[in-house]
Each structure stands twice: as structure tokens, then as C-alpha cells.
Amino acid sequence: MARKDLLDIASLHREEIEFLLDQSTSFKKLFTHSVKKIPALEGKSVLMLFYEASTRTHSSFEVAAKRLSAEVTNFDVAHSSITKGESVRETIETLQAMRTDYIVVRHSHSGLPGMIARQTTASVINAGDGAHEHPTQALLDAFTIKEKFPDPRGKKVLIIGDILHSRVARSTSTLLQKLGVEVAYLGPGSLVPKYVPATIPRFTNYEAAMAWAPDVVYLLRVQLERQDVQFFPNVREYHRVYGITTARLAEIRDRGLYIMHPGPVNRGVELCDAVMDYERSLITNQVENGISIRMAVLDWLTPGGEFPRQESYAAPQRASSTVIMP
Amino acid sequence: MLLLQNARIAAENSPELVESDVLIVEGIIQQIGTSLAIPEGARVIDARGRVLMPGMFDAHVHFRAPGFENKETITTGSEAAINGGITGVVMMPNTRPALDSATAIATVLDNARHRARIPVYTSGCVTKNREGKELAEIEGMHRLGVIMLTDDGDTTADPAVLLRAMQYATEFGMFFASHCEVPELAGPRALNEGVMSYRLGIKGSPACAEEIIIDRDIRLARAAGAHVHIQHVSSKLGMETIRWWKSRGDVKVTAEVAPHHLMFTDEHIGDYDTNYKMNPPLRTQADCDALLEGLKEGVFDLIATDHAPHTPFEKAQDFISAPNGITGLDTALVSLHHFFVEPGKFGWDLVVKRYSAEPRRLMGLPVPTIEVGQQAECVLFDTEAETTFTKEFMKSKSQNTPFINQTLKGRVDLVILGTEILLER
Numbered sequence A: 001m002a003r004k005d006l007l008d009i010a011s012l013h014r015e016e017i018e019f020l021l022d023q024s025t026s027f028k029k030l031f032t033h034s035v036k037k038i039p040a041l042e043g044k045s046v047l048m049l050f051y052e053a054s055t056r057t058h059s060s061f062e063v064a065a066k067r068l069s070a071e072v073t074n075f076d077v078a079h080s081s082i083t084k085g086e087s088v089r090e091t092i093e094t095l096q097a098m099r100t101d102y103i104v105v106r107h108s109h110s111g112l113p114g115m116i117a118r119q120t121t122a123s124v125i126n127a128g129d130g131a132h133e134h135p136t137q138a139l140l141d142a143f144t145i146k147e148k149f150p151d152p153r154g155k156k157v158l159i160i161g162d163i164l165h166s167r168v169a170r171s172t173s174t175l176l177q178k179l180g181v182e183v184a185y186l187g188p189g190s191l192v193p194k195y196v197p198a199t200i201p202r203f204t205n206y207e208a209a210m211a212w213a214p215d216v217v218y219l220l221r222v223q224l225e226r227q228d229v230q231f232f233p234n235v236r237e238y239h240r241v242y243g244i245t246t247a248r249l250a251e252i253r254d255r256g257l258y259i260m261h262p263g264p265v266n267r268g269v270e271l272c273d274a275v276m277d278y279e280r281s282l283i284t285n286q287v288e289n290g291i292s293i294r295m296a297v298l299d300w301l302t303p304g305g306e307f308p309r310q311e312s313y314a315a316p317q318r319a320s321s322t323v324i325m326p
Numbered sequence B: 001m002l003l004l005q006n007a008r009i010a011a012e013n014s015p016e017l018v019e020s021d022v023l024i025v026e027g028i029i030q031q032i033g034t035s036l037a038i039p040e041g042a043r044v045i046d047a048r049g050r051v052l053m054p055g056m057f058d059a060h061v062h063f064r065a066p067g068f069e070n071k072e073t074i075t076t077g078s079e080a081a082i083n084g085g086i087t088g089v090v091m092m093p094n095t096r097p098a099l100d101s102a103t104a105i106a107t108v109l110d111n112a113r114h115r116a117r118i119p120v121y122t123s124g125c126v127t128k129n130r131e132g133k134e135l136a137e138i139e140g141m142h143r144l145g146v147i148m149l150t151d152d153g154d155t156t157a158d159p160a161v162l163l164r165a166m167q168y169a170t171e172f173g174m175f176f177a178s179h180c181e182v183p184e185l186a187g188p189r190a191l192n193e194g195v196m197s198y199r200l201g202i203k204g205s206p207a208c209a210e211e212i213i214i215d216r217d218i219r220l221a222r223a224a225g226a227h228v229h230i231q232h233v234s235s236k237l238g239m240e241t242i243r244w245w246k247s248r249g250d251v252k253v254t255a256e257v258a259p260h261h262l263m264f265t266d267e268h269i270g271d272y273d274t275n276y277k278m279n280p281p282l283r284t285q286a287d288c289d290a291l292l293e294g295l296k297e298g299v300f301d302l303i304a305t306d307h308a309p310h311t312p313f314e315k316a317q318d319f320i321s322a323p324n325g326i327t328g329l330d331t332a333l334v335s336l337h338h339f340f341v342e343p344g345k346f347g348w349d350l351v352v353k354r355y356s357a358e359p360r361r362l363m364g365l366p367v368p369t370i371e372v373g374q375q376a377e378c379v380l381f382d383t384e385a386e387t388t389f390t391k392e393f394m395k396s397k398s399q400n401t402p403f404i405n406q407t408l409k410g411r412v413d414l415v416i417l418g419t420e421i422l423l424e425r
Ligand SMILES: [Zn+2]
Pocket: B152, B153, B154, B179, B231, B232, B279, B280
């Protein structure tokens, strides 16, 4: 069951997911009992390669790696203004020479961590690639939900917001569905595409979505910076139509629903301020659980293994998918 | 002297192959018939079972020179054509500098004469440096033989500019080849908008981006009395738009379809395989089916590869960074056989008509046939053999094709142009 990389949720088997969630439980227990460090990754190096700024995910991985006694290095990409694929290729060669054991990568280009993984013996962990996947976020979300619903099968999670650009929506819903959780999407018509998987109900009206009777309401961060053309008129209107307003929070409290958000929250946009004090908000649980999940992932992956020597740039180019004979 | 015995001869207007001997003397087809006597000194090739057809002609290729000789040159590009049974091509003008002046055209045509073993023609830009603003040196290019104008790679975005160009150039007997996409809708990613773009998490280009410009450019051509040729149609509604305009009959419109748009869908991209990244992008099975229907019906006048070489370095980047385009000359004829002729979806007559005769008619060139008195310009094709498209097999400088290391049914055995045997396998 050894895997070199964690690139996506789509290719994870159910047993692997269960294993990671169980491991995360053990790590979480261990560290609530005053243990500071375990030697699991002693002598190993973890390289943080973040082409997109992210305090939260970055520090969560860093804490996780250090608790496993790994040595953490930050690859300074902030100062090289070019973050195009071409320069990434050069970076990969540098990384390969550095003989790092794990690479945690975040990049705005979907599929880029997979490209790195094919060209290095290091274990590559996708910490978010474009609008593609964010597997550790999905795992920590599932873990957080399982803490409240030990058997989550048949539970319902409503994901609200910018589904189109959200890697969290993709990874988390894929993972929840693998665990038997029902998922639905709600958001502006321009941000919830009609071609989302058919297994996921698509709502553009808040009342209709609530009538679906969710157990968890999961708000996505509104990514104003990703919108090349406006997807909705303004944040005030967004909040009124799709946000958790004070009035909606009262209804959510009455129904006893949990609220989640991958952070950082745009207050007054996705959520009103009062949500911060809502007793069934799981937002801080998500942050906390991020560390144990990432420990479980680092501990689980196996660097090295088969890796073709890179003779030329042509070498890592895989053969294309087999052409089907008619 | 060359005697091909028992070849099965393909022609654009004959659905059946006709078995015959063909005698070529000094580059001219001198005799066709059964059991021809072997003249003294003639070389005899037993062509039994193999198909003899006129050389193909590709009206849409990117040979990258000048400016991008690391991807392709006129020599390597034309050798790739010969390798695939193609004996004439039209280059696109998106080089660096772009082919937008008489000087640039003269240089490239001079290169073509010296560095290619087949006729290599070129189109010219509609606008200077393909920027869509100022008109290129249209009459100057025409004087050197250019008749096709295109800003291929991009749409001439401003309809007023294109309309003017059409009004101007039509007077010289030139025509326009349109790469169709609304830039604001299409974006830079070359991926169909839909289930696959959602799964891959990359902004997709909707088919309507293509449909709108197909319609726009035909309307502009109608207004200007111009001839517009629609390049590499990728969508069902794009095909239907052309069909509708053709049925009206009040505008001169021709169109082409690329082999990859007939064969592959966006699903083939799989795990971000950049060998399936091209613009316009691969769409859905429904689009493939409609394009095939359009080809059989004659909505598409011709097949053209949009041969677009890029270096392994460029294509080994991530999907978003990798450039658009795949090569096609080495593989086109064999892949058309493999996917369509062999399974009986269309016959050799269609291949000859759409990939040999019509593209030459578009360019105002004589059409080669396998008939007595004609210059020998033909290809001998083995339908039973296979071709494995290894890096070594390919003559293009680049190998960015979905067929890399794949084995397909069919093989180009012999390419003859006049007195020369350009290829013998
Ligand atoms: Zn084009």
C-alpha cells in the first residue's frame, strides 16, 4: 500500500483514507498528552515549495513535520517573480540535486505537483494546485466531520460558494462521497457550473438548499483575486444571497447544524461575525486537525522507489495514453 | 522507369479501388493496365494488395521558421510531410518575425525552394505582426504568389479590421483563412469547457467561443464578397453553422477539419497529458461524431493537420504552461487509415478528395491523379502493415503527438514525386 506521493483524493482508495484518518486520531491523542516530538522522520528533510502565499497551510505542514522530527527547509520562491512552468522545471532539477525526502508544493497551476512528482524521487505532497485538488484539506475536513459523526454515512454536507474555482470543493466532496457522505453545492449560477458531477445536487437558492436538510454547512472562501471577469455584482449582495447572515445563523442554530470553513474567513462576506461564537462552528477544529492529518500523511508516504534517470528533457515525458484500437 | 504491379488505385471519385499496373517513365505515368509488359531496364515493384494514391496536400502546417527553428524548420517539416505521404503543404505565417510583408515572404519562399524536396507554399498575415490592428502588406505578398491570408493562432479580433482587409484583398483574388475563437471567452488554456475542465480545475474555453467567430467571419465575408476558409473546426455547432451558410449559397465559404478533432475527446487529456493540448481544444464525443458527419457530407472541404511542433522541454511543462499544438504530418495518413478507412467509416476516395484534391483546389493548384499522362505524384500505402511512431521514426524535429510510441495499422511505403522517389520503406 506504499505510496510515494499524495497528489489528489480522486485516486485514493477507501482503505487508504480510513488508515490516514485512524493515524490522525492516534497522532492527535499523542500530542494532547504533552508529547512534543516523536522521531518518526528523524534525519529526513521536508522542503516547502509554496508559489502561492498561505500562512495557514504552510505553518500547519511545518508544525506537523517538526513534530515528526523532520528537518524543514523553505525554498524561497517569493523572490523569483517568475513562477511559470519553465522556471519550475529548473527548480525541480535543483530539488533533485538537494536530495530532499519530501516536497510540499502549492502552485496556481493545476496539475503542477503531479509534474514534479514524475520527475523526482522525493515524496510530493500537493498542498493545493490551482482549482484542482487540495488533498490534505479534504482529509482534515473529513476527520473533523468524523469527530462529530463517527459513522458519517448518509450525513449531508452543503458546500456554499465559489465551486468553480475551488480545489477545496473538489477534494473535499470527492473524499466525503468516498466515505458515503452526501454532498450538495450552493452558490451563484456563475460559480456553480452546470457540469459539476451529476452525483452532486446543485442549488442556486439558499432556501432550496436548506430544504435538502444538510447536517453540515461548509462555506468556501470567496476568492475575489481569482475572478478575471466579475462573477457576482458585489460582496454585499453575495452576503445577502449566499452568506450566513445573522437571521440565517439563528435558523442554523435552531436546526443544530455544524458550520465549517477552510479559512481564512472573509467576515461579513461568507459569514456574519456572530458565527465566530457559534457553539457548533468547527472552524478552529479544522485548523487543529490539520496538523495531525498532515503528520499522518508525512508518516505514511514512502520517498524513493523507482525513478527513471533523467537523461534529457524528453525523458520524463510519459507516453501518451494508449490509443484505443477501433 | 518504374513499374508498379497490381497496385490498388485510389481516386477521389471512385469508391472502389481499381487493381492495375502502373508504369512511370521519366516522372510521367505512361501506362495503366493489367499485366503490362515489363520494359527493359524498368524497376519492378510488386504492389499487390497495396493502395496507390495521389500525394496528400496539407493546407495548414506550422514550420516555425523563421524564429522558432528549435521546434521545426522547413527541412524537417517537409521531411515529416514526406514521411507521412504528403507532397505539398501550406505554411502558416505565425513565425518570428511574422510573415506580414513581401520581404518576409520572399525569404521564406526562397528557403522553401532550397530546403524542401516538396512544394512548400505559404500564407501571409492579415494584419501586421498578427496584432489585428494595421493591415499587412497584402498586395506585396500577393505579388509573390500568396493567396491565403490568415492571422492563424489568433482571431483577427476587430471585425472592422477584418472587413476592410476582406474588401481590399478580394480584389486581388486572395482569400481568408480564419482561426475562430472569441479571445475574451476562450482564454489562454486550450481546454474545452465542461466536465473535463472542471475535473482538471482549469478554466475551459466554451464551444460558443468558436461558433460565434465562425458565424461572424462568414457574415463579414458575405458583406465583403470575400471567400473565407474556416480553419480547424472543433465543435458540432461550428460545423452546423458552416453547413447552414453553405446551404444558403450566397457566400463563398470553405472549411477544414483536423484529424485529432475527429479522433480524440477532452477525456484523452487524462492526467494533464500535454500531447492532447491544442487550440481549438478537443471537445466531446458528440462533437467528434458531428465533425465526422460533416466531413462525409462535404461540409468540410478538406482535412488539414494544423501540424504544430513544440520542443520536448516546452511540452514537458505542466498543462497550463505548455504551449498549444501537436504535430500531425508524420502520423496523419496512417491515423486516418487506422481510425476510419480500416473500420469502414469512410473510403480512400474521401481521403483522396479531402486530403489531396480539395486542398490543392483551395490553393488554385493542379490536382494530381493516377492517370496516363499525369506527372507521377503518388503514395504507395500498405494497409496490412503497421507503423510504430517512435521518436526515431518521426522526421519532424518535435514529437509532441498523442501517437508517440503507439502502433497504428497502415504504413506509407513509397512516395514518388516526378522523377524522384522521395521515400521508400
Ligand atoms: Zn489556428
